[in-house]
Amino acid sequence: MKRRAIVFTVxxxxxxxxxxxxxxxxxxxxxxxxxxYIENFKKDTFAENAVAAIYLNYRMFDSIFETLILLVSVTxxxxxxxxxxxxx
Numbered sequence: 001m002k003r004r005a006i007v008f009t010v011x012x013x014x015x016x017x018x019x020x021x022x023x024x025x026x027x028x029x030x031x032x033x034x035x036x037y038i039e040n041f042k043k044d045t046f047a048e049n050a051v052a053a054i055y056l057n058y059r060m061f062d063s064i065f066e067t068l069i070l071l072v073s074v075t076x077x078x079x080x081x082x083x084x085x086x087x088x
Contacts, residue, residue: 047053
């Protein structure tokens with residue numbers, strides 16, 4: 001019971017610190033890159049939606065590699081979590 005209370009307290013402290021950091025870092029995108037994306041997304045990508053243009057065209061390789069890393073991670077977890085009958 002004492003272990004559960006300690007784990008719960010640690011989890012709550014981590015959650016509260018994440019919320020505190022998130023609330024402290026709210027800022028708006030005033031960078032030159034953001035202005036470029038907003039002004040030129042139709043001309044560069046021929047997309048009507050800015051979010052789709054950024055996600056599917058500007059960040060395409062980033063998304064592909066994130067998917068690849070997720071696939072490798074899931075494959076490793078599945079491979080290492082199976083217990084074979086001959087292993088003790």
